[in-house]
Structure formats: C-alpha cells, structure tokens
Amino acid sequence: MPVTLKDIAQKVGYSVTTVSRALTGYDDVAESTRQIILKVADELDYHPNITARRLRKQSTDTIGIVVPTYRTRFGDPFFSDFLAGVGNKAVEHGFDLLVSTHPPGAGELDVYKRMVMEQRVDGMIVITTRPQDERIIYLIEQGFPFVAFGRSDLEMDFAYLDVDGEAGMRQATQHLIDLGHRRIAYISAPFDLMYAHHRLQGHKETLSDNDVPFDESLMVIGDLMERSGSALARELLTRNKRPSAIMACNDWMASGVIGAVRELGMTVGRDVAVVGFDDVPLARLTHPQLTTVRQPAYDAGWRVCEMLISSLQGDALEEPHLILQPQLIVRESCGAPASQKK
Amino acid sequence: MPVTLKDIAQKVGYSVTTVSRALTGYDDVAESTRQIILKVADELDYHPNITARRLRKQSTDTIGIVVPTYRTRFGDPFFSDFLAGVGNKAVEHGFDLLVSTHPPGAGELDVYKRMVMEQRVDGMIVITTRPQDERIIYLIEQGFPFVAFGRSDLEMDFAYLDVDGEAGMRQATQHLIDLGHRRIAYISAPFDLMYAHHRLQGHKETLSDNDVPFDESLMVIGDLMERSGSALARELLTRNKRPSAIMACNDWMASGVIGAVRELGMTVGRDVAVVGFDDVPLARLTHPQLTTVRQPAYDAGWRVCEMLISSLQGDALEEPHLILQPQLIVRESCGAPASQKK
DNA sequence: TTGAAAGCGCTAACAA
DNA sequence: TTGTTAGCGCTTTCAA
Numbered sequence: 001m002p003v004t005l006k007d008i009a010q011k012v013g014y015s016v017t018t019v020s021r022a023l024t025g026y027d028d029v030a031e032s033t034r035q036i037i038l039k040v041a042d043e044l045d046y047h048p049n050i051t052a053r054r055l056r057k058q059s060t061d062t063i064g065i066v067v068p069t070y071r072t073r074f075g076d077p078f079f080s081d082f083l084a085g086v087g088n089k090a091v092e093h094g095f096d097l098l099v100s101t102h103p104p105g106a107g108e109l110d111v112y113k114r115m116v117m118e119q120r121v122d123g124m125i126v127i128t129t130r131p132q133d134e135r136i137i138y139l140i141e142q143g144f145p146f147v148a149f150g151r152s153d154l155e156m157d158f159a160y161l162d163v164d165g166e167a168g169m170r171q172a173t174q175h176l177i178d179l180g181h182r183r184i185a186y187i188s189a190p191f192d193l194m195y196a197h198h199r200l201q202g203h204k205e206t207l208s209d210n211d212v213p214f215d216e217s218l219m220v221i222g223d224l225m226e227r228s229g230s231a232l233a234r235e236l237l238t239r240n241k242r243p244s245a246i247m248a249c250n251d252w253m254a255s256g257v258i259g260a261v262r263e264l265g266m267t268v269g270r271d272v273a274v275v276g277f278d279d280v281p282l283a284r285l286t287h288p289q290l291t292t293v294r295q296p297a298y299d300a301g302w303r304v305c306e307m308l309i310s311s312l313q314g315d316a317l318e319e320p321h322l323i324l325q326p327q328l329i330v331r332e333s334c335g336a337p338a339s340q341k342k
Numbered sequence: 343m344p345v346t347l348k349d350i351a352q353k354v355g356y357s358v359t360t361v362s363r364a365l366t367g368y369d370d371v372a373e374s375t376r377q378i379i380l381k382v383a384d385e386l387d388y389h390p391n392i393t394a395r396r397l398r399k400q401s402t403d404t405i406g407i408v409v410p411t412y413r414t415r416f417g418d419p420f421f422s423d424f425l426a427g428v429g430n431k432a433v434e435h436g437f438d439l440l441v442s443t444h445p446p447g448a449g450e451l452d453v454y455k456r457m458v459m460e461q462r463v464d465g466m467i468v469i470t471t472r473p474q475d476e477r478i479i480y481l482i483e484q485g486f487p488f489v490a491f492g493r494s495d496l497e498m499d500f501a502y503l504d505v506d507g508e509a510g511m512r513q514a515t516q517h518l519i520d521l522g523h524r525r526i527a528y529i530s531a532p533f534d535l536m537y538a539h540h541r542l543q544g545h546k547e548t549l550s551d552n553d554v555p556f557d558e559s560l561m562v563i564g565d566l567m568e569r570s571g572s573a574l575a576r577e578l579l580t581r582n583k584r585p586s587a588i589m590a591c592n593d594w595m596a597s598g599v600i601g602a603v604r605e606l607g608m609t610v611g612r613d614v615a616v617v618g619f620d621d622v623p624l625a626r627l628t629h630p631q632l633t634t635v636r637q638p639a640y641d642a643g644w645r646v647c648e649m650l651i652s653s654l655q656g657d658a659l660e661e662p663h664l665i666l667q668p669q670l671i672v673r674e675s676c677g678a679p680a681s682q683k684k
Numbered sequence: 685t686t687g688a689a690a691g692c693g694c695t696a697a698c699a700a
Numbered sequence: 701t702t703g704t705t706a707g708c709g710c711t712t713t714c715a716a
Binding site for chain 2: 002045047048049050051052054055060067069072073074077079080081083084085087088091096097098099100101102103111114117118119120226252255258259262281282284285286287298299
Binding site for chain 2: 708709710711712
C-alpha cells in the first residue's frame with residue numbers, strides 16, 4: 001500500500017494539512033515541524049498520489065499527442081525525432097506526455113475528443129495539419145489549448161510552428177535550375193496534407209521566376225512511402241521525354257527514386273538528379289548521398305512543446321506563429337543534366 | 343466548464359448515484375429512467391472525468407514506457423515501430439500510453455520510480471534490458487507489474503518477450519561461413535545491453551560448430567550509430583590481414599560499414615561481405631541492399647503490450663517467457679569472399 | 685429501483 | 701503556526 005499524507009500525519013502527530021504544506025514548500029510551517037515531517041516522509045518514502053493531486057487541482061500537467069501509424073509503423077520516420085524533442089522538453093518542465101496512435105482510417109477526431117472531454121490532458125500537439133483540419137476546428141471551438149506543427153487553411157487563428165516548406169522547395173528547385181535542369185519532375189505529397197501545398201508553391205514560383213514553364217504532366221502524387229517513390233520514378237523515367245531531375249516531397253520517396261534509377265540502369269547524379277526533403281538520417285546513407293532539404297525535426301518538436309507549455313502556464317505567446325527556415329543540404333545526388341555535360 | 347454527473351442528476355431529477363449507474367450500464371436501473379438519463383447525457387455531451395474515476399478506482403488504465411533518447415533522437419529507429427505496436431495495442435484495449443523520454447546519463451531509474459510511486463501508471467514496459475538491470479530489480483522489489491522486451495541476467499524471474507538474438511546471429515554467421523568466409527569481423531553492441539551477449543554467443547558458437555577459431559582481435563564494439571560502424575570498418579579493413587566479412591549488431595552500423603567500404607575503394611559483396619541486424623526500412627535502401635536479420639519490431643511491441651495488459655487484467659500469463667524467432671534476410675551485401683571467387 | 689453517505693488522496697479557504 | 705472543513709467527480713456499499 002502506498003504511503004499517503006495521512007500516514008505521515010499520524011506518525012508525526014500533525015494534521016494532514018500541515019504535512020501537505022510542509023511538503024509542498026509553503027513558508028507558513030515552523031521550520032522545526034517541517035524538518036520532522038520531511039524526515040518522516042523520507043523514511044516512509046512518500047510520493048504524492050498524482051491522481052488525487054490532479055483531481056484537486058483540476059489540471060493534469062499532461063500533454064497529448066496523436067501519432068498517425070501507417071500500417072505497422074509511424075507514418076513518418078520524421079516523427080520519432082520530433083517526438084524525442086517533444087518528450088525531452090515535456091520532461092524538463094515536469095509534464096507527462098500522453099501518446100496515442102491511430103491506425104489509418106476514420107475515428108481520428110474521436111481520439112482527440114476523448115483526450116479533451118475526459119480531461120486526460122491539459123493541452124495538445126497537433127501534427128500533420130491539413131487545409132481544412134477538423135481537429136483544429138474542434139479544438140478551437142472547444143477553446144482547448146493546443147499548438148500545431150504545421151499551418152492550415154482556416155479562417156481562424158491558432159498557434160503553430162511550421163517549417164517554411166515553400167522556401168525549402170525554392171532552394172531545392174533553384175539548385176536544380178542552376179545546374180541546368182529544365183525538365184524537373186515533382187513527386188508531391190498528398191494534397192490533404194497542408195505542407196504539400198506550400199512546397200509545391202515554392203517549386204512553381206521558382207520555376208516561374210526562372211522562366212521555366214510548369215509542366216503539369218511532370219507532377220505526380222506519392223504516398224510518402226519508398227515504394228511509391230520508386231514506382232512513380234519508373235513511370236517518369238520510361239516516358240519519351242523523360243525528366244532530367246526528380247524532386248520528392250520526402251526522403252523516403254527520394255530513396256525509392258534512387259533505387260528505380262539504378263534498376264533502370266541509369267546513374268543518379270549523372271543521368272538523373274534526385275532531391276529529397278526532410279534530411280532524415282537515411283539521406284546520408286543512400287548511394288549516392290541524397291541532396292535534400294533539412295527540417296529540424298527534433299528542434300521543431302522541442303519548440304512546439306515549449307510553446308504549448310508556455311501558453312498552458314498562462315504566458316501569452318510572444319510569437320504564436322513561428323516559421324523555421326529549412327536548409328538545402330547539397331550532397332551527391334544532383335549534378336548537371338546529362339545533355340548539358342556533353 | 344465540463345459537464346459532470348451532478349449536472350445530469352440535477353436536470354433529470356435523479357440522484358448522482360442513479361445517473362452513474364445508468365451510464366455505467368448497471369442493470370438495476372429502471373429501463374425508463376436509463377433512457378432519460380442517456381438522452382440527457384447525450385444532449386449535454388457528458389464525458390466522465392477520467393481523473394476522478396481513477397482516484398476512485400485506484401487504477402489508471404495507463405501503461406508507461408521510457409524511451410531512451412540518444413542526443414536528438416530515439417536511441418534506435420527500431421523503437422518507433424516498436425512503439426507503434428505498443429500504442430495500437432494499448433488503444434485497442436482502452437489503455438493510455440504514457441511515454442517518457444530520458445536523455446542519456448544517470449537518473450533513468452528515477453523516471454521509473456516516479457511513474458511507479460506517484461501511481462501514474464498501472465504497469466510498465468521495459469526496453470533495452472541489461473544484464474544487471476536495476477530497473478527490473480526495482481520493479482520486482484516493488485511488486486509492480488511490468489513486461490520487459492529483452493531478457494536479463496538476474497536470478498529473479500519476470501515476464502519478458504525477446505527476439506532470439508543467438509539464433510539470429512547463428513543464421514547470419516552460418517550464411518557467411520557457407521559462402522566461404524573465415525575471417526569474419528564482428529562489430530558488437532555495447533555489453534551493457536543484454537542482447538549484445540546473446541548475439542555474440544550465437545556468433546561464437548556457429549564459428550566453433552564450423553571449426554573456425556574465434557579471433558578476439560576481429561571483435562570490436564560499436565555504439566550502434568552509423569559513424570561508429572564506418573570508423574570501425576575503416577580500421578578493420580586497413581589492417582594487414584583484413585577480414586573478408588563484417589557483421590554488425592544493427593543496421594545502422596552496417597550501413598556505416600557499407601559507406602566505409604566504398605570510401606576505401608572496395609566493393610561491398612565482392613571484396614567485403616556485410617551483414618546487419620534488425621531489418622529496419624533502411625536496410626532495403628542501402629546499395630547494395632543489406633543482408634540482415636529481421637526483428638519484428640512492430641509485432642514485438644504489440645505482443646509485449648498484450649502480455650502486460652493481460653497480466654494487468656489478472657490473467658496469469660500462460661507463457662511469461664516468449665522468444666520470437668528472427669529471420670535472415672539475404673539481400674545483396676554478401677557474396678563469396680574475393681579469394682574464393684578466383 | 686433508488687438514494688444517502690462515505691471516501692479515494694490531495695489542496696486550500698478560513699478560522700483559531 | 702496549525703487545524704478544521706470542504707470539496708475536486710466519481711463509484712460503491714448499505715439502507716430504504
């Protein structure tokens with residue numbers, strides 16, 4: 001049986017209240033009594049019952065996050081680093097992290113509702129935002145504290161941190177154009193993800209800035225998995241007028257592209273340039289190493305969590321809309337297109 | 343303000359007790375009253391306060407897990423799949439998953455103590471077990487429910503699920519020997535991890551079974567990261583009598599080995615065979631594709647969680663010591679050693 | 685079939 | 701400086 005305040009109170013002969021106060025560090029307890037109480041609490045190895053405290057305080061000091069699990073894994077390897085950042089920040093401030101997974105399909109919103117309505121958590125972190133995001137709409141309507149990783153396309157205002165996908169794709173596209181590429185294929189993420197729009201926009205604008213027409217037929221949509229990257233690349237590269245470069249919306253699809261290029265007997269970086277997005281650890285391990293756009297996943301998780309904790313502690317966020325700048329990491333998977341080299 | 347039982351009671355004119363009973367599905371409530379209560383509860387969008395229920399029931403329906411975060415990421419990419427498995431299983435049974443991270447260093451045990459003593463969770467999952475595992479000793483001493491992923495080297499008995507690392511390394515080593523390799527380097531995991539011992543044992547036994555002497559100098563210890571794999575490989579491959587094959591205790595180090603081999607101007611699979619362990623998604627994406635031993639991470643997480651939930655629900659585990667068999671996945675990174683091919 | 689009362693362990697307003 | 705009292709929202713005897 002766990003030790004309670006009552007046990008200590010009985011042993012020291014003070015009231016439960018006094019014991020509580022002594023242990024919580026109030027200054028209206030005589031130093032001598034405090035010493036006795038502390039000593040006994042220590043002897044008995046007392047730890048407060050967190051549930052009772054929560055009920056009384058009407059707050060849980062817990063942050064909720066729902067991680068999409070696609071088939072048998074985290075939807076995106078990006079999330080494990082993001083989650084590490086969130087977790088470390090939460091621990092630092094004494095917050096618990098309640099992680100729920102949700103296999104693909106409907107019912108995602110219910111997970112949020114449950115966390116909110118049953119008062120399991122004090123605030124939530126929303127990831128993989130969508131243009132019309134019902135989770136965000138719900139949380140705003142409920143007036144429930146949350147911070148999103150990613151923007152949305154709603155009228156309503158809310159706190160978020162995002163990585164500037166537009167700028168990221170600008171850098172990447174410009175890089176390819178500078179290398180002489182004109183026929184650039186683009187493997188997008190599904191457009192129900194908000195970042196797919198930002199990234200595509202950056203891509204299009206950069207083409208336009210350089211007077212390269214955007215060729216609709218060179219844009220295809222992948223499902224973020226490696227297989228879809230390789231399948232789409234195979235299709236793109238066996239066309240009559242094949243692209244000289246392929247950009248993918250994440251590193252996993254890009255690595256699939258690399259595999260497909262190899263299978264077709266071409267050489268990445270010479271025959272076809274490949275660019276990814278995210279800079280997950282994998283990107284350094286492909287051959288040739290992948291040129292990609294670095295998103296600071298751990299850092300983003302850390303800061304999103306920080307924003308949420310600040311607002312939970314009543315501090316108005318001095319900057320409720322944070323945009324981190326991604327960074328083009330040039331490795332080996334690009335190069336001047338074959339035609340130029342001759 | 344959230345709706346409470348009291349609100350409903352007031353509205354329908356019954357006592358809180360009756361409302362509680364009606365909502366919890368007791369059969370000693372008149373059907374007519376139940377209907378009214380259910381209707382009003384629905385109208386008011388009532389959801390029970392989970393904290394109050396927990397305090398009353400003295401149980402949290404929450405499972406705790408502490409994920410080691412090494413620098414800025416999960417210590418092992420393996421964990422994200424494992425965690426997805428745990429999470430999906432927990433959700434399925436209505437359990438919450440409380441995830442704590444712990445940056446490297448001391449104080450790991452304190453995270454466990456806090457979860458246990460403050461009664462945050464009903465049971466725990468322990469991962470990355472060690473030969474003398476203070477966390478396991480602690481949990482056993484406390485009589486606190488837990489299931490470990492991995493074995494230990496303690497006198498005491500406890501429930502665990504493990505992957506048979508010995509058998510895994512047996513298969514891998516035998517594979518290399520069958521291909522004609524005799525000088526096989528072995529990059530171990532640190533020996534404070536229990537599985538490092540099992541895997542090495544499998545390796546040694548297989549050598550011995552095939553009358554290949556174990557050469558102490560060919561065994562080195564890595565830190566599980568890619569860099570250490572490449573550094574150690576560089577060292578091994580620039581020796582006078584260099585190994586014809588290198589086995590690594592996980593895929594990340596193996597991918598580092600592949601990189602080092604390439605840098606040294608040798609060819610993986612022809613000059614040097616490389617074998618990994620885990621079969622993380624990365625393994626299919628290296629070039630050449632990595633021959634490795636598959637650990638079913640998602641499945642392991644799923645089943646560990648299932649074991650824990652069973653025992654929390656009072657069912658004695660019919661099989662408290664589960665060993666999953668890993669599977670050698672032969673891809674392209676091995677081959678007959680160069681000398682044999684001639 | 686329903687309700688009153690007690691209490692899970694804690695904190696906090698108020699009184700002494 | 702300390703104690704009394706009340707109550708967070710729920711479940712569960714026990715009695716009516």
